[in-house]
Amino acid sequence: TRFILKYLVKNGLVKTHYQIKFRRRRDNNFKEINKFLPIIDSRVKEIITSYTGGKTELNECPVCNNIFLFWWDGFDTAPELVKACTETVYKYYPDCAIHLIDKNNYRKFTDIDNIILTDFEKGKISIQVFSDILRFNLLKNNGGIWIDSTIMFFNKMDLLKNLDNKPIESLEFSSTRYFMKYEKYNCSWSGYFFASRKGSLFVKVVDEVFREYYLKYKDYSTYFFIDMVLMMCKKYGLDDNALDNIHFADGDMMLMLRTLGDEYNKCYLSQYEAVPQKLEWRYEGKGKKNTNYCHYIQNGIQDRRSET
Structure with a gap:
């Protein structure tokens, strides 16, 4: 395709090989859900269940007034749609410290494992998965809200306020509650709009899962890796069943x-x-x-x- 040829010219043969693999994985994502859910379960269960009974000490994990947006090549050259979405974040969250994260400054806010960073730079990890790794590492180290750069706001939804008595907050949408089901559990989160206290147990464990999984398996296996990890966090009740207590929003995000x-x-x-x-x-x-x-x-x- 034209995209692949353009990518090949810009990035070379090795990175293009990985990019083709990622695109095939994305195209087959819904077909692979039932296949990979038990596999991911078996591989991450030990990490998550090692924290059974633990919960975030709220007085030790502050609520921080940060918002993180990410565009790898920088927001100055981002597409028109991304710029328009970013403007709405500034409009509705004027009291927050808004951090525009890109390839030049992300290390300032993170401590992602060097092996993961090196393999990402080689093209072995897709930008989509790296974005998932990045958001939980940012929230672990800094606290605040992660907002995908392709979200448009029409009013303020104050996830930080909802952290008063919680370790994490997100939105459960009525239109997507059943997009992923596993055993008796179903989706109850939004990875693209996610808030956490700084250093909450929940984001620490998810960050650990990303690190240890990659160091062991050298690949994240499936396009929906993060959603499957969150499903296991729900199944095993991570951080005092934190995913059972997020905000429900009756609406269609798409x-x-x-x-x-x-x-x-x-x-x-x-x-x-x-x-x-x-x-x-x-x-x-x-x-x-x-x-x-x-x-x-x-x-x-x-x-x-x-x-x-």
């Missing part, structure tokens, strides 16, 4: 992505406001006028009062 190309209609706004909207950075929206993309991405979020 609605905006499905309707970006539709003709602009302000009636969508109330549904967009229900939950943060997860978009796709490759979406360009070119060639059409007066669409939701034009209104919300190219022209920016309008003041709610102008919508009524």
Whole structure:
């Protein structure tokens, strides 16, 4: 394909070989869920269950007013959609310390194992998986909120406030609660919008799983590795069953992505406001006028009062 040829010219044969493997893994992700869930379970169970009975000491793990966004090549050259999403984070979280993480500064905030970093630089670990590794390491070391750079906000959802009596916080969406099921457990989290106290037991253990799994198996095995790890954290009740106590949001996080190309209609706004909207950075929206993309991405979020 054109993408692979372009990638080959830019990155060379070895990295392209790994990239093809990652794309095949992504394309087969839903087919592989039932195959890999018991495999990941057997491989990470010992690590997670070694912390059975433990829980975060809230008075020793502070709530930190940080937000972390990540774009490897830097936000100055990020796609239009990513820039528009980032602007909404600044708009709705003016009281937070917003950290724009990229290839030039991520080491300042992290202590990711050098073997993992070296293999990532060689192309052996995909950027998607590295992003998962990065978010939990950032939260372990710094505390705060991880927000994917392709999330658009239409109001503030204060995960930090919800950490008053919790080690972690995230959102459980009504539209995705059953996308992954294992034994009697089902998905109850959002990896793309995740908050933690600094050094909570939960993020420490997930960070350890990423490190020890890779050092032993030299690969993360499946596209949904992080979601499968979180499923095992739920199954084995990590950090006083922390994933059983996250915030429920009755809304569809993918609605905006499905309707970006539709003709602009302000009636969508109330549904967009229900939950943060997860978009796709490759979406360009070119060639059409007066669409939701034009209104919300190219022209920016309008003041709610102008919508009524």
